[in-house]
Amino acid sequence: MLLPLRKKILSLTLSICLCLVGPTAWADYTLNMHRGVTEISRGIYQLHMIIFWICVVVGIIVFSAMFYAIIWHRKSRGVTAAHFHENTTVEIIWTIIPFLILVGMAIPATELLIKMHDTARDSEYSIKVTGHQWFWEYEYLGTGVRFTSLLSTPQDQIKNRDIKGQNYLLEVDNHLIVPIGKKIRFLTTANDVVHSWWVPRLGIKKDAIPGFINEAWAIIEEPGIYRGQCAELCGINHGFMPIVVEAKTEEEFNTWLEAKKASPTSHPANTGNTP
DSSP, rough: HHHHHHHHHHHHHHHHHHHHHHHHHHTTOOOOOOOOOSSSHHHHHHHHHHHHHHHHHHHHHHHHHHHHHHHHHHHHGOOOOOOOOOOOHHHHHHHHHHHHHHHHOOOOOOOHHHHHHOOOOTTTTTEEEEEEETEEEETTTTTTTTEOOOOOOOOHHHSSOOOOOOTOOBBBBSOOOETSSSSSEEEEEESSSOEEEEEETEEEEEEEOOOEEEEEEEEESSSEEEEEEESSSSSGGGGGGGEEEEOOOEEEEEEHHHHHHHSSOOOOOOOTOOE
């Protein structure tokens, strides 16, 4: 009776493995970071991968040594544990090696941090980002253009009265329009509580703090729509203040900006479409 059961278990295991390793199953199985569309986002990704592989190598070495000791130096094989204390050579080795590993990680991390904080030099546009409960306000400094960006997901979808759309809780009424190939400086602050302006594909995640200005920058290389969210627990409707950045060519952006200058500034009387 055990043999048919084992065959069934083996067959089920093989079926699960085939599903997991099949191309269809792996198509949406993405757990890694985005490479992004800016120099900073790619730098973050590369630093992440460097440290990841260092951790993998260290893990393999440590666990290999541990399992080797467990298997080949176990008590059942008649091995007697050695007793030694204050071995100077060992102390030096396990101090120097981790120190060199940390230095190897610190150098590229420091270079990237310095680059991330180089916000003001050669910036061509400055956009003030203000977080509110629960929407975003954008101001293109020096142009007079200022507008709000509110969640536009219909209430019927939020309250499960309608089928949820492709960009459920990730669509807004006014996109943040920016040009590609230009250095854009983002100044984040808040009007009430602490928010966080986070757009993964741009490599930007900056806290928006009342009475304080944080800075970030990006040079977006590809036209497209890049979505993000508030990454700070800012209240009951924290999950209802998405971010949508739309990158256009410089000509398209200038056309949009001139049209926006001619339109009246928009300010919401309330939180709009938030539940």
